[in-house]
Amino acid sequence: MxxxxxxxxxxxxxxxxxxxxxxxxxxxxxxxxxxxxxxxxxxxxxxxAPQAARDAAHAMIRQGRIAYTDAMGRIDLRRAIAGHYRHAYGVEIEPSRVMITSGASGGFNIAFLAAFEAGDNIALASPGYPAYRNIMRALGIVPVEIEVGPSDAYILTRDHLEAAFERAPFKGLLIASPANPTGTMTPPAEMTRIAAFCRETGVRLISDEIYHRLSFGVEERSALQDLDEAIILNSFSKYYCMTGWRIGWMVLPADLVKAAERLGQNIYISAPELSQVAGLAALGASxxxxxxxxxxxxxxxxxxxxxxxxxxxxxxxxxxxxxxxxxxxxxxxxxxxxxxxxxxxxxxxxxxxxxxxxxxxxxxxxxxxxxxxxxxxxxxxxxxxxxxxxx
The missing domain is CATH 3.40.640.10 (Type I PLP-dependent aspartate aminotransferase-like (Major domain))
Structure with a gap:
């Protein structure tokens, strides 16, 4: 048998x-x-988590009803995040392009599934956050790891990308600044050069910005300031001190919004409403x-x-x-x-x-x-x- x-x-x-x-x-x-x-x-x-976030969560628990939200997330939180990009980076985005996710990790899954097919290549720096390549491989996407080290201050540059692209073209690029594990930041001018490379080659840019607002002397630059078509990942985990609340967000290019929404509906229905309410309050706790x-x-x-x-x-x-x-x-x-x-x-x-x-x-x-x-x-x-x- x-x-x-x-x-x-x-x-x-x-x-x-x-x-x-x-x-x-x-x-x-x-x-x-x-x-x-x-x-x-x-x-x-x-x-x-900041006191305002905890107070908002307590109030919601006392009120009693915590429910599903739209797969894209509560509109009040999405509007507040759009406002954050306007104030912090001078970038105007429609709230309809903001998606609230179950942590940045949930956002990466949706981004990979919405923008790429099995067999596509995505370039990224090595050393880098391991879940990037691990989830790519689980989805049948091929990570193209580009080595960085002491000689280039652990920073992935346009020069690296051009050399790698000439050897074997790739469909996507994932960049993180500040980066995990190195703590390095891509200088603003280099970020602009990388965005131009993506525009010229048609490479889809995913920018992991979950450590924004945790920088020490180097200017932060969102990829949205140079490339409106970039996919942005961010989270309430790090600066906002809300790791266990599992709440993050994406800013999507218009052409991926519907696909991302459908994926969210099927993968996790919606991010936890309690965490969304707490996250909204945390945005005002700077x-x-x-x-x-x-x-x-x-x-x-x-x-x-x-x-x-x-x-x-x-x-x-x-x-x-x-x-x-x-x-x-x-x-x-x-x-x-x-x-x-x-x-x-x-x-x-x-x-x-x-x-x-x-x-x-x-x-x-x-x-x-x-x-x-x-x-x-x-x-x-x-x-x-x-x-x-x-x-």
Whole structure:
């Protein structure tokens, strides 16, 4: 008798794990066993959602009814986001082009499905956020990873794109600024050059802007300022401190609105209404949220000063977001082994670079400074001691 079970598809089986979450799970297990674990592994603000967002959510819960919304999201929130682009970037967009999503992650799924076919190629930087390429592969889209590193300040440029396009044309380009894991930002002039490249070649541009408003000295530029046809992804997770609320948004070109709406209807019906109401309130909480952003400055300085002193090398410019990406000190040949031993022996969690760069990443780690300043200082002390003992 033969079984009818076929198991997972080859595409889904080939999707890589997100190792940062595995390290977070192990850190949580050690905490449950009573260990004092300090985590620099996950990009999650230590601060709660702004007070206005929590108040709005409480009021809605007391009112009692939380329901489906349109797949595109509540119109009051979509109008407010359109207003944000007008005030922050000088860009006029119709609220009809704004789609509220279940986190930026849900938006990426819709963007890939709406704009591309299985077999299409999308260029992106390596190192880069692993879910980009993992979800592309699950959907049958081919990620074309373009290596960046210390020699180009980890910035993907038009020159990179032209060279890659000449070798093998691609249908799409995904760019992130500020970037995860490196924290680097694409200079405004370079963003303009990249937008021109996309316009000239017909490449569809997807711009991940979820770390906007978390930049330190480098001007932010939305791709919409240069290319109205760009797909913009953003989220309430990072600047707005609302990771677990799972609420984000997209700005779509007019030709993709209907397709995106139909996909949203079928994939998740609508983003959670409670989170949409909280997100609307969060848009007006800039004073509180700017204070949270400013609290990253001493932690950023700590990373910039102490990582080289500990022995980390090839450190990416820490221009934005809340990450440092660095080569492990000399004497350590595997960043994964480094991170595993550090967690087991010193109870400090980092993310090994294989998440972000399958080719070169086992020499690098990502450290998040989104957490508590005192804990970050203690974690760096433990890392320094570990390196001295084992380096």
């Amino acid at each position: 033969t079984s009818c079970s076929r198991g997972p598809s080859a595409r889904s089986s080939a999707v890589e794990p997100f190792r940062a979450m595995a390290f977070m799970a192990e850190a949580n297990r050690l905490r449950a066993d009573g260990c004092n674990v300090l985590s620099l592994a996950v990009g999650q603000p230590a601060s709660p 004073d509180e949220l700017d204070r949270v952003r400013d609290s990253y400055l001493p932690k950023r300085r700590m990373m910039m000063d102490r990582l080289p002193a500990i022995g980390f090398q090839a450190i990416a410019p820490i221009d934005g977001a809340f990450y440092a990406y660095a080569q492990v000190p000399q004497g350590f040949h595997s960043a994964t082994a480094f991170a595993e031993a550090l967690l087991a022996q010193c109870h400090v969690a980092l993310t090994p670079g294989l998440d972000f760069d399958p080719a070169r990443g086992d020499g690098f780690v990502r450290l998040s400074y989104a957490g508590d300043e005192t804990e970050i200082a203690e974690a760096l002390d433990r890392i320094a001691g570990f390196v001295v003992r084992h380096g």
